[in-house]
Structures are given as C-alpha cells and as structure tokens.
Amino acid sequence: EPEVTQTPSHQVTQMGQEVILRCVPISNHLYFYWYRQILGQKVEFLVSFYNNEISEKSEIFDDQFSVERPDGSNFTLKIRSTKLEDSAMYFCASSEEWVGQGVGEQYFGPGTRLTVT
Amino acid sequence: GESVGLHLPTLSVQEGDNSIINCAYSNSASDYFIWYKQESGKGPQFIIDIRSNMDKRQGQRVTVLLNKTVKHLSLQIAATQPGDSAVYFCADTLSGSARQLTFGSGTQLTVLP
Numbered sequence: 616e617p618e619v620t621q622t623p624s625h626q627v628t629q630m631g632q633e634v635i636l637r638c639v640p641i642s643n644h645l646y647f648y649w650y651r652q653i654l655g656q657k658v659e660f661l662v663s664f665y666n667n668e669i670s671e672k673s674e675i676f677d678d679q680f681s682v683e684r685p686d687g688s689n690f691t692l693k694i695r696s697t698k699l700e701d702s703a704m705y706f707c708a709s710s711e712e713w714v715g716q717g718v719g720e721q722y723f724g725p726g727t728r729l730t731v732t
Numbered sequence: 733g734e735s736v737g738l739h740l741p742t743l744s745v746q747e748g749d750n751s752i753i754n755c756a757y758s759n760s761a762s763d764y765f766i767w768y769k770q771e772s773g774k775g776p777q778f779i780i781d782i783r784s785n786m787d788k789r790q791g792q793r794v795t796v797l798l799n800k801t802v803k804h805l806s807l808q809i810a811a812t813q814p815g816d817s818a819v820y821f822c823a824d825t826l827s828g829s830a831r832q833l834t835f836g837s838g839t840q841l842t843v844l845p
Contacts, residue, residue, distance in 0.1 A: 619775070648832075658776060658821070658835040671832050706775050714766075714825065714833060721766075721833075723775030 617641045619724035621707050627730045628697055636692045636727045638707030647690045648708040648721065649682065651675070658706065664690065665713075697731045704728050744842045751809040753839045755822035758803065762824040766833065767796060767807045771818045779807070779820075809841075817843045 620639045628634050640647050649661040662672040664682055681693045690709075694701055705728075710721040745751045757765075763784040768776035780791045782798050782805075789796050795808040805822050821838040 657837045658823075660832040660834070663832055673832065708775075720778040723777070725773070725775050 617722075619707055619709055619722050621705075621724040621727050623727060624725070625728045625730070627732065630699055630731055631696050634694050634697055634729065636694075636705050636707075636729070638690045638692070638724055639688050640690055640707065640709030641722055642688070644709035644711055644722070646710045646713055647682075647684070648710075648714070649692045650706045650708065650723075651703040652706065652726075653703045661692070661705075663713075670713075694729075697729075699731050702729055702731045741838070742840045742842070744844055745812050746844050747814060748811055751807075751812045751816070751841060753807045753809075753820050753841065755805040755807075755836050756803060757805065757822075757824055759824075760800075760803065762803075764825045765796070765798065765805050766823045767794075767805075768821055768823060768835075769816075769818045770821070770838070776821075812841075812843050814843050814845070817841055 619641055622637045626634055645665060647664040650658050651661055652658045659675060660673050661676045662682055663670040667684055669682065679695045683691050685691065690707060692705060704726040706726045707724040708721045714721045743751065743753060766781040767779040769779050770776045780789060780794050780796050782789045782796045784800060787798050793810045797806045807820060809816055819838040819840050821836045823833040823835045825833055
C-alpha cells in the first residue's frame with residue numbers, strides 16, 4: 616500500500632537554528648499539507664499546497680515558515696529560526712483531491728518529532 | 733471562532749462491546765466531517781467521513797452519525813477489538829475552505845481484555 620514518508624523521524628535543534636523537514640507524498644497525489652501536533656494537544660493545520668503554490672495557510676504559518684516542492688517527489692517544510700514553542704510533531708499529508716471534496720482520503724505520514732532546545 | 737471538541741478525553745470498553753465516541757462542533761457552516769484514528773507514534777489514519785447532507789454513514793465495523801440540529805457527531809465501533817485502542821478525533825472543514833481541516837482534541841479509546 617502506498618504511504619507518505621517523512622524524514623527524519625526525530626530532529627533536535629537549538630533555538631534560532633533553521634530546520635528542514637522532509638516528506639515524500641504518495642506518487643500520484645497532487646495536494647499536499649503540513650500539520651503539527653504539540654504533545655497532548657490537537658492536530659493543527661499549517662499549510663496546504665498545490666501546483667507549486669500555497670493554497671491556504673493558518674495563523675501559525677508565519678514568515679518563519681516556508682514550504683517547497685524542490686523536485687517531483689519531495690515536499691519540505693522549513694522553519695528559518697526555530698523557537699522553543701515550535702517543538703511538536705510535524706505531519707505531512709497528501710491527497711488526490713482537496714480534502715473536503717469527499718473524493719479519496721488524506722494520507723498522513725508518520726511524523727517528524729521536532730525538539731527545540 | 734471554529735472549534736471542534738470531544739466530550740470525553742478517555743473511554744474504556746470491554747473487547748467485543750460496541751464503542752461510541754462523541755464530538756461536538758460549533759460552526760453550523762461546517763459541511764464535511766472526518767473521523768481519524770491515531771495510534772501511538774503514528775500519523776492520523778482516515779476512518780470514515782460524512783457530508784452535511786447525510787445523517788448516517790456506515791463503513792466496515794464503523795458508523796458515523798451526524799446531528800446537525802445539535803451540531804454533534806459520533807463514531808460507533810462495533811465489536812471493539814484490541815487493535816482499536818488508539819486516540820480518535822474528529823475533524824471538519826468550513827464551507828468554502830475545502831483545503832484545511834480543523835481537528836478536535838481526541839478521545840483515548842482503551843479496549844480491555
């Protein structure tokens with residue numbers, strides 16, 4: 616069964632450093648998403664992406680965040696200058712159609728645990 | 733603002749019994765709802781979805797009920813198995829915003845032997 620993969624599984628970084636979280640969506644999917652989940656809290660939407668453009672972003676996704684599809688397989692989330700409050704599990708997801716269209720599922724990766732010290 | 737919440741943070745059921753997990757949403761404009769299962773150390777996994785023009789939808793061992801009058805959603809799991817132990821949460825989309833989901837806080841389901 617196809618799956619979304621994410622690397623690394625755990626990233627430890629110092630406050631102020633840049634991090635790049637990597638995702639490989641399912642190959643025939645065109646719609647990509649990043650979510651985060653602070654320990655013990657809800658999953659929160661960050662950004663959705665289609666056709667090399669951000670489609671929607673939440674208030675969390677400020678100027679410190681960026682996303683990129685550098686090639687035909689990877690989808691990355693960059694945090695330019697990490698803060699302690701960025702510590703969370705970051706999930707990548709992909710889908711054939713926009714979530715909410717009711718056509719197919721949104722598949723989530725296993726997540727990258729980011730720890731900012 | 734939009735909020736999607738769960739009534740109980742934990743639920744314990746005996747193996748073989750049916751489980752019911754509840755969710756309330758606040759925005760009457762929400763028109764698409766999804767239940768996810770999240771096992772420890774894994775990403776959310778789609779279980780079942782329902783549109784606001786329906787009040788019931790069934791899958792394999794799972795049923796979702798939607799009551800738009802009271803803005804309530806429930807997930808029923810029949811013959812609960814040990815492998816059903818996980819956190820379950822609902823998510824919804826706002827009308828006109830089909831590109832993001834708002835998630836509830838989750839219910840930890842524990843299946844007792």
